[in-house]
Amino acid sequence: MYVDFQTIKAADWEVPLAGLLDLEDPKSKLANLKDRLEPISIYFYLIKHPKHGTYMIDSGVGESFTKGKDQVPVSSLVASQMNFDKLKIYETTKSFLEKNKIQLKGIFFTHLHLDHVMGASELDRNIPFYVGPSEMDHSQFINVFVQGSTNRLLGENPNLLQLDFGDVNSGSFVFDFFGDQSFFILSVPGHTQGSLAFFIPSKDGGHLVLGDTCHTRFGWLENIIPGTFTTDPKLNRKSLDTLRGIATYQKTKYIYPGHQERIISKE
Numbered sequence: 001m002y003v004d005f006q007t008i009k010a011a012d013w014e015v016p017l018a019g020l021l022d023l024e025d026p027k028s029k030l031a032n033l034k035d036r037l038e039p040i041s042i043y044f045y046l047i048k049h050p051k052h053g054t055y056m057i058d059s060g061v062g063e064s065f066t067k068g069k070d071q072v073p074v075s076s077l078v079a080s081q082m083n084f085d086k087l088k089i090y091e092t093t094k095s096f097l098e099k100n101k102i103q104l105k106g107i108f109f110t111h112l113h114l115d116h117v118m119g120a121s122e123l124d125r126n127i128p129f130y131v132g133p134s135e136m137d138h139s140q141f142i143n144v145f146v147q148g149s150t151n152r153l154l155g156e157n158p159n160l161l162q163l164d165f166g167d168v169n170s171g172s173f174v175f176d177f178f179g180d181q182s183f184f185i186l187s188v189p190g191h192t193q194g195s196l197a198f199f200i201p202s203k204d205g206g207h208l209v210l211g212d213t214c215h216t217r218f219g220w221l222e223n224i225i226p227g228t229f230t231t232d233p234k235l236n237r238k239s240l241d242t243l244r245g246i247a248t249y250q251k252t253k254y255i256y257p258g259h260q261e262r263i264i265s266k267e
């Protein structure tokens with residue numbers, strides 16, 4: 001059984017490279033990388049299961065973000081720090097779903113940083129919003145800063161469910177969501193406590209959605225963890241190693257960094 005997998009680019013943006021990539025890594029230094037604005041994209045993904053319906057990973061960008069800097073539904077402090085002038089939106093979530101006549105059965109968040117919940121306010125409150133273990137009850141420094149805005153986008157009383165992968169000591173980190181090996185959720189703590197990644201088998205070698213455990217193409221190709229956007233760099237390192245192991249072991253064809261174009265593995 002295979003699910004149908006689709007990537008949608010919602011927007012282009014620019015953010016500081018020092019957030020996306022560990023510039024202290026020897027390979028960053030070797031490449032003489034310095035902090036600057038780096039072009040990124042905001043993506044969401046669709047999982048269409050032949051029996052269980054359509055699910056979404058991350059929430060894209062909401063209509064309200066197209067109305068100019070002063071209208072964005074986040075606090076002005078957050079807006080002023082987030083370089084919204086550079087946000088170029090191609091597709092808003094609600095219009096995409098309507099246009100394609102998609103009734104979602106649920107949504108998974110790779111994590112709850114602001115750039116992953118910007119479409120959440122447009123989604124049906126009655127469908128489950130799945131997040132990783134402890135994603136809701138850990139307040140990280142970057143989340144504290146945007147918490148009010150994140151809550152506003154998630155809504156007053158969303159149907160939020162934290163996935164439970166069992167005892168941390170048991171070492172289990174993979175969850176076969178539909179129970180038919182068509183869609184695997186991976187617990188990859190580090191970038192945030194409850195960060196998730198996803199492995200979707202396909203006839204030609206599968207898709208690995210990294211989330212922000214690795215934001216950039218360069219980060220994946222050179223094996224470098226994110227920079228200041230990551231909460232726990234050591235744990236992020238471990239999770240990135242895990243994902244690299246899966247990519248190798250599963251001979252994964254398509255790798256999706258959190259914010260840049262996919263990498264197609266060579267045979």
Ligand SMILES: [Zn+2]
Pocket residue numbers: 113115116212258259
């Ligand atoms: Zn992100």
